Amino acid sequence: MILITRPSQPPAYAERAALGQTALEATAAEGGFKAQRRYDFDSSIWLAAREVLREASYGKCVWCESQADYTSLAGIEHYRPKHRAEGLRKGEIHPDHYWWLAYSWDNLVFSCENCNRAKRNRFPVVGKRLEPGGPSGAEQPLLLDPYGTDDPSEHLWFEDDGTVRPISHRGDVTIEVLALNRPDLVERRREAAALTLSVLAAAPDPIPVSTLAELTAPRREYVGLRRQLLERHQLRVGTEAAAEISVPETVTIVPPDIGAVWIEKVDIVNFGCFHELELRFSAPGEGYEPWIVVLGANGSGKSTILRAIALALCSEDARRRLAPDASKYVNRDARASRGHVRIRFNQGDELRLEASRGSRHFTVTGRRPEFALAGYGPTRLLPHRTTSTSHRATGPQLANLFDPWASLANAEPWLADPRQVPPDDFKVLASSLKTLMSVTDEIALSRRSGKMRARMFNTTVDLDELSDGYQSILALSLDLSLAFGGERGQGYSTENFEGMVLIDELEVHLHPEWKMRVVSDLRSVFPHLQFVATTHDPLCLRGLQPGELHLLERRDGTITHQQTDVPPGLDADEILTGSWFGLDTTLDPKVQADLMQYRNLRLAGHGPDDPAVADLQHGLELTLGSYTGTSLGRVMVEAAGELVAEQAAPAAAADTKLTKDQIKERLLAHARERTE
Numbered sequence: 001m002i003l004i005t006r007p008s009q010p011p012a013y014a015e016r017a018a019l020g021q022t023a024l025e026a027t028a029a030e031g032g033f034k035a036q037r038r039y040d041f042d043s044s045i046w047l048a049a050r051e052v053l054r055e056a057s058y059g060k061c062v063w064c065e066s067q068a069d070y071t072s073l074a075g076i077e078h079y080r081p082k083h084r085a086e087g088l089r090k091g092e093i094h095p096d097h098y099w100w101l102a103y104s105w106d107n108l109v110f111s112c113e114n115c116n117r118a119k120r121n122r123f124p125v126v127g128k129r130l131e132p133g134g135p136s137g138a139e140q141p142l143l144l145d146p147y148g149t150d151d152p153s154e155h156l157w158f159e160d161d162g163t164v165r166p167i168s169h170r171g172d173v174t175i176e177v178l179a180l181n182r183p184d185l186v187e188r189r190r191e192a193a194a195l196t197l198s199v200l201a202a203a204p205d206p207i208p209v210s211t212l213a214e215l216t217a218p219r220r221e222y223v224g225l226r227r228q229l230l231e232r233h234q235l236r237v238g239t240e241a242a243a244e245i246s247v248p249e250t251v252t253i254v255p256p257d258i259g260a261v262w263i264e265k266v267d268i269v270n271f272g273c274f275h276e277l278e279l280r281f282s283a284p285g286e287g288y289e290p291w292i293v294v295l296g297a298n299g300s301g302k303s304t305i306l307r308a309i310a311l312a313l314c315s316e317d318a319r320r321r322l323a324p325d326a327s328k329y330v331n332r333d334a335r336a337s338r339g340h341v342r343i344r345f346n347q348g349d350e351l352r353l354e355a356s357r358g359s360r361h362f363t364v365t366g367r368r369p370e371f372a373l374a375g376y377g378p379t380r381l382l383p384h385r386t387t388s389t390s391h392r393a394t395g396p397q398l399a400n401l402f403d404p405w406a407s408l409a410n411a412e413p414w415l416a417d418p419r420q421v422p423p424d425d426f427k428v429l430a431s432s433l434k435t436l437m438s439v440t441d442e443i444a445l446s447r448r449s450g451k452m453r454a455r456m457f458n459t460t461v462d463l464d465e466l467s468d469g470y471q472s473i474l475a476l477s478l479d480l481s482l483a484f485g486g487e488r489g490q491g492y493s494t495e496n497f498e499g500m501v502l503i504d505e506l507e508v509h510l511h512p513e514w515k516m517r518v519v520s521d522l523r524s525v526f527p528h529l530q531f532v533a534t535t536h537d538p539l540c541l542r543g544l545q546p547g548e549l550h551l552l553e554r555r556d557g558t559i560t561h562q563q564t565d566v567p568p569g570l571d572a573d574e575i576l577t578g579s580w581f582g583l584d585t586t587l588d589p590k591v592q593a594d595l596m597q598y599r600n601l602r603l604a605g606h607g608p609d610d611p612a613v614a615d616l617q618h619g620l621e622l623t624l625g626s627y628t629g630t631s632l633g634r635v636m637v638e639a640a641g642e643l644v645a646e647q648a649a650p651a652a653a654a655d656t657k658l659t660k661d662q663i664k665e666r667l668l669a670h671a672r673e674r675t676e
């Protein structure tokens with residue numbers, strides 16, 4: 001990091017920023033987060049600043065000095081976060097800070113995606129923060145400001161091996177918040193250091209001015225490091241100022257778990273039904289973590305993936321409870337007597353969980369950074385009102401992933417209790433959850449007598465009066481809020497939650513419309529949680545980004561894995577008929593025969609109340625459901641029924657064969673209707 005002169009603000013930017021500012025001020029005037037309002041930031045405004053700021057730092061990220069990818073949209077970020085700033089203490093969140101600086105020219109920085117992904121909303125200060133909306137007073141930020149006046153070289157000490165060491169409080173916070181010792185970056189700095197040292201070793205004394213200029217030109221990558229190496233070289237061997245180099249001591253003040261942690265890769269070897277499986281997370285999106293969604297039929301090992309990750313990441317106690325006999329997890333067909341799961345974290349840590357045939361206990365090697373986790377099985381039973389949260393084992397919420405009868409926590413009484421969740425925290429949480437209900441400001445969440453209520457259009461309803469779709473997605477979100485916010489102490493801003501969520505059969509309880517939205521809704525409410533989800537239902541694939549979809553297929557006893565993509569913006573019919581979904585496999589002879597019988601009964605005048613018709617319909621829903629998810633099955637049955645009703649006269653026996661194409665056509669028309 002070096003100091004950079006901030007260019008002056010282009011008039012065109014100032015104009016757009018002023019408009020954006022007016023909109024933010026209106027939100028603040030309505031009460032901001034206290035009125036459960038969310039600031040609506042216009043990212044196109046920042047785009048207008050990108051070119052000017054990019055040039056000022058020669059295309060380099062101002063934090064890590066790597067050449068930032070110019071094609072990426074994640075070029076302009078904020079020194080002070082645009083809202084929900086986090087402090088040094090876990091869960092310390094300032095919901096309104098710093099909305100009024102979101103478009104302020106002096107607050108914009110040119111940053112690479114990696115630094116931005118690490119920094120997120122972290123902005124620790126010493127003492128008091130600025131007054132919301134007020135002038136920048138005497139706030140003392142701990143994060144170094146590359147456009148400021150404080151020379152970063154007084155806070156950061158670069159070593160020859162590419163690592164950087166804090167030599168002040170601010171240096172320490174800056175290194176941790178931006179993850180400046182991430183392995184790929186250290187490696188690149190090590191190469192730069194080696195090159196610089198070889199140039200210096202070969203240079204005459206005194207070093208020619210042209211060599212000096214070339215070595216320390218601000219346009220070069222890692223020039224903060226190069227300048228320090230040069231300075232030390234001159235102190236050591238320079239003719240004029242030969243002197244002892246004083247090496248400052250390392251200073252640390254921040255808690256070790258302040259930095260963002262995420263998982264980059266999972267390897268599963270001879271574990272469960274897998275011989276070898278590698279799952280790699282793709283690059284992050286603009287401000288959100290990548291997902292992994294595994295699509296496959298039953299028996300393709302989807303749940304094993306989730307359980308393998310859960311077992312590797314949970315505590316030893318939880319592991320013993322969830323999987324008492326480790327030897328059962330070694331692949332039965334493998335010749336090897338051991339199987340393992342290996343997880344690689346962003347900061348270079350690796351964790352390895354091993355099972356062997358001879359032992360009931362897992363062995364774990366490697367370091368597990370502070371990392372929060374929750375997991376849910378396919379039967380996410382909603383809790384009864386009478387269930388208290390206290391019965392739940394402390395630690396990560398994983399029981400439901402291993403035991404279908406373990407219900408979700410009853411988060412409602414907890415959320416509704418002001419002693420557990422203070423009023424301001426509740427407002428922060430409520431404003432996040434409202435995104436899920438795809439309502440804006442007409443709705444407000446409130447609480448009374450241990451119950452949560454939603455006030456919409458002048459009426460107040462209890463949460464259990466909401467539709468199933470609302471309820472199931474809300475129950476999951478509330479459980480996540482309890483797991484990450486309450487139990488893991490990450491505050492109540494769902495946007496700031498960090499960690500991993502494992503969900504088996506994402507589509508459960510959701511209507512088609514909700515399935516189409518579930519990925520984008522969860523992503524916008526929990527942008528920094530990494531989700532690994534499985535599904536049977538292609539409707540849930542909507543909203544996935546490149547690199548996120550993984551297909552599993554079992555063929556001749558072997559499971560094959562393939563990463564593929566769903567092009568964005570597909571219609572329901574395109575999703576349903578894509579190559580990633582073998583629609584034909586759902587229409588096996590038995591299903592077709594049942595559909596035929598159903599059709600014939602309806603043609604003969606039997607209504608839906610007729611026991612035979614009802615039986616067939618029920619059976620078809622179950623059969624089709626096991627292939628494709630219940631709602632799709634229901635749609636197919638309805639489609640078959642409609643086809644029947646439309647045909648005026650009973651057809652001759654030879655013509656009654658309902659073709660695949662007819663069913664497919666009906667199905668698609670129906671799906672389109674239901675999802676528009």
Ligand SMILES: [Zn+2]
Binds near residue numbers: 062063064065113114
């Ligand atoms: Zn960077």
